[in-house]
Amino acid sequence: MSGEAQTSAEYIQHHLVNWCVGDCDPVTHQAAGFWAIHIDTLIFGWLLAGLIAWVSFAVGRVLTTGTPGTLQNVIESIVEFVQTQVRDIFPGSNPLIGPLAITIFIWVFLMNAMDLVPVDLLPLIGRMFGIEYLKVVPTTDLGTTFGLALSVFALIIYYNIKIKGPVGYLKQFLFHPFGKFLIPVNIIMTAIEEVAKPVSLALRLFGNMFAGELIFMLIALLSFAWYMLPFQVALGGIWAIFHILIITLQAFIFMLLTIVYLGMAHTAEEAH
């Protein structure tokens, strides 16, 4: 029984290790310092980005203002959906927000959707090619989620300074939320508020995807006896269906909060 538990733990442990290159621990194969690179995360991120780019290019090249084809129709409905969100939430206009939002939405959605690929399939194929560790869901890597969140954070700071001016942005730190008599408190509060934006963005997505993947692994572990197979299939199916909701929702939330944060950066200072 203990041997079995050990195997399960090992199984999960094994599945949680990235394909690491660079500054990696030779024993655990985990990243040892910052200068390690998770090749699998990058490769799947690129593949999905490439898919988006290819579809964008294919659709963008044969655009018609007449009756759209099937693919154009699908893309158009997504674009219109994002456009509506941006229009509803974002004050004023900025030509970057739309592309930014739709890229986040689709890319995060696709990276999340890697979760729906059977958990052992791609690592199995990887092992055939001599790849010992493979984690297929890029959004279960903090590198991806923080990469996105920090990109958004950089834009937040950039637009804060661009719209409000350096002094205006500084004033926001000094006089919000409690007015001019509590400046030290204000600085701490606003700093926390600002830093919380990227951290919450990144950790929310990471946490949801990580937990989702973990549950898929636990379901995969149910196959210790033949009579568990129906339960396993049923549970896996139910969780996958539920997960479709989660991956879409998380992608949508990431996009929505990006728009909201950038909208706040574009709004001149006012009472909270």
Added chain:
Amino acid sequence: MNITATLIGQMLTFAVLVWFVQRYLWGPLTAALAERQKKIADGLAAAEKGEHEQELARKRAAEKIGEAKQQAAEIVAQAQKRANEIVEEAKESARAEGERLLTAAQAEIEQEANRAKEKLRGQVVSLAVAGAERVLEKEVDPKAHQKLLADLVAQI
């Protein structure tokens, strides 16, 4: 579960992807959507205009038809009038011709009668002279009785 340099890679990927999507999908597609919206709006406006114009054309056509009908009626009336006139003229000229022919015939008849009378007169004179010769058993010189004979002729 550390944050690694993967982060930098993903940030770069993200930046390039945003640029690409903006360049090849978002920009052209939103432009196409706007254009389609405009096209549809234009189409609707054109349809409305066309409907309006059709209404106008229908009115104009009805007016034209009314006018044409009126003109046709006028022309028919005129033609009938003219026909009547022509018939009247023809009747008139026929009557005049008839009268003329009648007059000419009458004149000729009179002339013939006069000529016959003259002839008869001449014969009556010669008869009378012959009668008188028989009665007198001598020749009568018509010249000598010129005046008497003229009176006689006038009396017949």
